[in-house]
Amino acid sequence: MSKKSGKPTPRTPANTDKGGLAASPDLFDPTVTPSDLDEMAKYGIKCIPVDYFHFGDFRYTNLADAIAQAKRGCGTLSEV
Structure with a gap:
């Protein structure tokens, strides 16, 4: 599994x-x-297989890291 x-x-x-x-x-x-x-x-x-989370131009293997960066940088992808 x-x-x-x-x-x-x-x-x-x-x-x-x-x-x-x-x-x-x-x-x-x-x-x-x-x-x-x-x-x-x-x-x-x-x-x-590895899950990747993309935010802006960056790729993360940990969702919490991607969310943290999104919160630091801007609120939504449309603001990137």
């Missing part, structure tokens, strides 16, 4: 490795090839 969205991530043989989530082609760059996925599984490399 994804910690951020609360939605379960489908587990298939292609994206599961020893009970943990590994590579899933629907989670990242569509140019990743099946051999890339094999290499990821071989070395235990995992792909984890």
Whole structure:
């Protein structure tokens, strides 16, 4: 289950490795090839989706930081 969205991530043989989530082609760059996925599984490399919050020209990984900056700078995006 994804910690951020609360939605379960489908587990298939292609994206599961020893009970943990590994590579899933629907989670990242569509140019990743099946051999890339094999290499990821071989070395235990995992792909984890990340939420970004955009405010003005900046990107934040933490919503509280984006809100704090918005409050410091201006009240709404239309004022940016």
